[in-house]
Amino acid sequence: MASASLTASPTTARDARLTDSHGRVIHDLRVSITDRCNYKCVYCRTGEGGAQYPELSIEEYLRLIRLFVGLGIAKVRLTGGEPLLRRGLVDLVRELAGLRTLWGQPLELALTTNGHLLDGLAAPLKAAGLSRVTVSMDAVDAATFERITRVPGSFETVLGGIRAARAAGLTPLKINCVLLRGFNDDQIEGFARFAREEDVVVRFIEFMPLEEGRLWSPEIVVTLKEIVERIGRVLPLVELPPREPSETARRYGFRDGAGEIGIIAPVSQAFCGACSRVRLTSDGKIRTCLFSQVEHDLYGRMRGGADDAELSAYIVRTVEGKEARHHIGEPGFLKPSRSMVHIGG
Ligand code: SAM
Numbered sequence: 366m367a368s369a370s371l372t373a374s375p376t377t378a379r380d381a382r383l384t385d386s387h388g389r390v391i392h393d394l395r396v397s398i399t400d401r402c403n404y405k406c407v408y409c410r411t412g413e414g415g416a417q418y419p420e421l422s423i424e425e426y427l428r429l430i431r432l433f434v435g436l437g438i439a440k441v442r443l444t445g446g447e448p449l450l451r452r453g454l455v456d457l458v459r460e461l462a463g464l465r466t467l468w469g470q471p472l473e474l475a476l477t478t479n480g481h482l483l484d485g486l487a488a489p490l491k492a493a494g495l496s497r498v499t500v501s502m503d504a505v506d507a508a509t510f511e512r513i514t515r516v517p518g519s520f521e522t523v524l525g526g527i528r529a530a531r532a533a534g535l536t537p538l539k540i541n542c543v544l545l546r547g548f549n550d551d552q553i554e555g556f557a558r559f560a561r562e563e564d565v566v567v568r569f570i571e572f573m574p575l576e577e578g579r580l581w582s583p584e585i586v587v588t589l590k591e592i593v594e595r596i597g598r599v600l601p602l603v604e605l606p607p608r609e610p611s612e613t614a615r616r617y618g619f620r621d622g623a624g625e626i627g628i629i630a631p632v633s634q635a636f637c638g639a640c641s642r643v644r645l646t647s648d649g650k651i652r653t654c655l656f657s658q659v660e661h662d663l664y665g666r667m668r669g670g671a672d673d674a675e676l677s678a679y680i681v682r683t684v685e686g687k688e689a690r691h692h693i694g695e696p697g698f699l700k701p702s703r704s705m706v707h708i709g710g
Contacts (some may be wrong), residue, residue: 383681384438384684389641391643392611395444396709400445400446405515418646426645439467440474474494479523487530487533490535497509509606527540540568554593554600561619562623565566570631572587573631575704586633596617602619615628637690643687645663648664650662652708653688655705656701
């Protein structure tokens, strides 16, 4: 593969930034590199379909990501589908790790995975320059976990992946757990203990209406308030200050100082006002919000022969139009045309 240059695409203004019309600075890009997944989590997929959208080549992702970085993106998170399924991932990470932000810093490079293939890939990914990894894990007991993923043996495999990631130095290691009432809300206290025992930051996520089926209702959402109360009853918590204004998770430490949890509460305590993210789907469409009703065909323009300056101008225009906020739970709320696995979580 041709090597990426060590700086991002040129821009005239040193301090150029991607901003939207609501005054938010966008510095975080999530890129789905496949919408295939080897799990069929019951709250995400119906289990009937597989991938629905094409994938770009590794070189094409690289070209598009370099344009974003040239406009002020400082953090890239690779996701999917399941990104570890994607051939060429280690090469992509190596090339991205060579990029510098507009301000001359290395790009912050993270990845979200279900962890199933992490045992074999953690060390090569670290060596290629990946900074951090977030592993999704929705239960701390094997039976519940495998009822959710619908893959026998997946619990032990993911635990092995988590430990391999820690051994490889992909730290701080974050574990994301989506909570659904009646499915896995009995895992909350167990996860709090897991965070301490495994020295990982467990982040609970409120379930959003982004599933393939029709599962979401306000009642199924386990809210931040409820999570804090339940953990606090067994292990007293103290709220910690955010590390940065656009941090999605509210942070809590245990009162005895050992361990940390986070809660991402897009439903009960939406953080759209501080959103710093846009997404690129596996088929090269920009989504300016998880709940966007429109997608912006960046790849289509690239295939049509647009040069880097034209593509960059298109990115700037598209980001300007980012939605002010989502409307989960409001009358007239419309689910987006793609579910989470096909957008890139
Ligand atoms: N396969 C990778 C993984 O499992 O982390 C990356 C893609 S997955 C879609 C990214 C994250 O989105 C996972 O943590 C998953 O639990 C979460 N997720 C999926 N559907 C969701 C929903 N409806 N609401 C909130 N989070 C969801």
